[in-house]
Amino acid sequence: MDAIEQSMAVDRGLVGPGDRYRFWRAERHDALECLSATFSNHRYARHTHETFVVGVILEGCETYYLRGEQKYARAGDLCFVNPGEVHDGEPYGASFTYRMTYPSETLIREIAQDVLGGEEASGQPYFREPLVRDPEGYAAFMRAHGRLERDEDAFGGEEALVEAYALLLKRNGDWRGTPVEGGRAPEAVRLARDYLETHFDGTVDLAELAAVAGLSRYHLIRVFRRHLGLTPHAYLTDVRVRAAQERLRRGDAAADVAAACGFADQSHLTRAFKARIGVPPAAFARR
Template identity: 55%
Template sequence: MSTIEQSAALEPDRLGARDRARFFRAARHDRLEGLTAAFRAHRYAPHSHETYVVGVIVAGCEAFQLRGARRLAAAGDVCFVHPGDVHDGEPAGEGYAYRMTYPSIGLMQEIAADLTDRDVAPAPFFADPVLRDPAAYAAFVAAHRALEAEPDGLLGEEALVAAYGLLVARHAGVAPMATTRGTGAAIGRAREFLDAHFAEEIDLARLAGVAGLSRHHFLRRFKHETGLTPHAYLTDCRVRAARRLVAAGEPLAEVAAACGFFDQSHLTNAFKARVGVAPGAFRRG
């Protein structure tokens, strides 16, 4: 049986009137494909993928055949399918809703390598295809929502690396490198870089490279030493710069563009969350 992309397994004319599916792709993650779906009637034919399948059930229950056994995945469960594993899928009961990702083998090897601070690592293996892990579930849902809203933004990138890292460490037998001391200078370099380049599009690999750390180690140490995630720190930098330009009377649309925000609405939301008032009210005050 040949492998297929998830988008090919869900051709529009196969979906029922009450079935819903939405795809996205994230270029930063080796063209990671993501899916948010709710199925009441749709049934997958047996198929396999060149990628992993990693996701969560958010409502209802799905039944699927995998590795010679019928599996049930209910709301709150985390699910894994390995590359090449033939599986199907159908509603168990009234239907189910899920959030799924389809990471490449290379991406999952990168996650494992990040965890162990090695250049290369074997592809992770998840012994249990369905498991209950509330912390990992919550981390994955947060990452999936961020990626769905902005597939190639820093927020989704750091959230996905953290969520995948948690899943690989807990359920694929990959022991993370112990947190070490003495990373203050490395994190300082990353902070200086963000302070100077806040208006640019910045990815996690670039920041980790500036610090000289793996992505996973960098995320842990940055949050430990600054109290913020890299994305939150970057947003703070942008709002501080915007505050100066708004006070100087610059047009808000131009302020948004100059400070690295997507648009004026993005600027307004971030500004109000940190300053307490919208940019226009701040200027009038």
Template identity: 50%
Template structure:
């Protein structure tokens, strides 16, 4: 590891001497334009708790210290120091500190990027990969991804950083993923829930009442909420908020002001956006935009 990267980790990382965690929450998110605006996050969370949410992208990262607890697929997972965390697009998950908290480094590669990585390794066009397990113990994969993340954070020479990232992704995909095909991103759902879900996606920035959504689905309001949660892992309101946050991320990444984004996405005000955004992304809208 270069002296520059070591200095950056000591000064701004979440892990202190002896592997101890810093005293307060901190997070930094940035984008790598060379990889399709790949988002990278480094954070320490002692108190911050993620609400259930989804991503359009994969989530691939390492736990550097402590332990993160999260629910995915009805199972509570514990990701301890040295673990790889692997979440597929569209999978509902949350996240919270276990015991004293955790420090981690995350990346959010697109389906297209991981499909290209898988295809290059196999020498033929592959389907979109899908990870089998949410938490795995793989010391080599951990070391490769952590090194790549450090290089990206330190703004290392692009050739070195890019080679390290693709090597890490290639290793992880080869050992922990399987071909899933271009579909099956969203959970399967009965026709009534699918109608409600699709309608809500198309109107997610608008004020929507449950009676209207239930009429679209052809179910009673109570039945819809129960069926929607069973099929997707979220209530209709949580699903709408999740979609609003996805739209907000896109607008903020284009440089639009948080107040403008809040209004366009259907939030009551900027404070409402701030609370919902941080609870699902880990950083505030202003920091994400920067």
């Protein structure tokens, strides 16, 4: 699990002089992606994840849009984002330091079935509140994240993370439907979304997309944003970045990934990727 050196990152123009991070994967947890970072300059664009986001704020304050409100996550806070929820993020003040994990729906469901139980165990688990104060849960997550980063004892790290997620789900999880507006999108938005998800690797024309949805271009933009929290273009960029993640995980070269996923060039891929994932493609691809 190689980490990108800060000096190397700055030399390459990958992060600002006040930003530093380490990205790695814990293969025992369904290739769980992990991030430890301090950001003073980086700003996340609005985006979504197919995974959950579970993490903690160590120092400073991060502000971000989520569930229609501006949130402020401060040192000591636990943070949760459910799959498909639109969010962004930036420093509120000088900087913020955080540790994050991106567990798959499969991993969270497996743990939730044991912890939450009940007849609804075949449904979709989710975290009720995006921000909570829970010193015990915070400490459990920090212990697990630290063990995974040190990578000294794979079994110990695996055990610690499962126990941490179990505790967090027990206190903050439920089986009610995930609170994402996209689930109530009208047929026109569904048609447009499906089109973007199947044509992301080529040129997408707004007039053609509007025709698929049966709406005018302006009406489509308004309805799409109202129901999904993103414009069609922002949603398309999200889809392309997710496709790029999958190819990078397989070891494809960044230039090839850019061409295959509909980006104009590798620089376009890098800008869009870092704005949503927090690290550039080269750091994401390292194992």
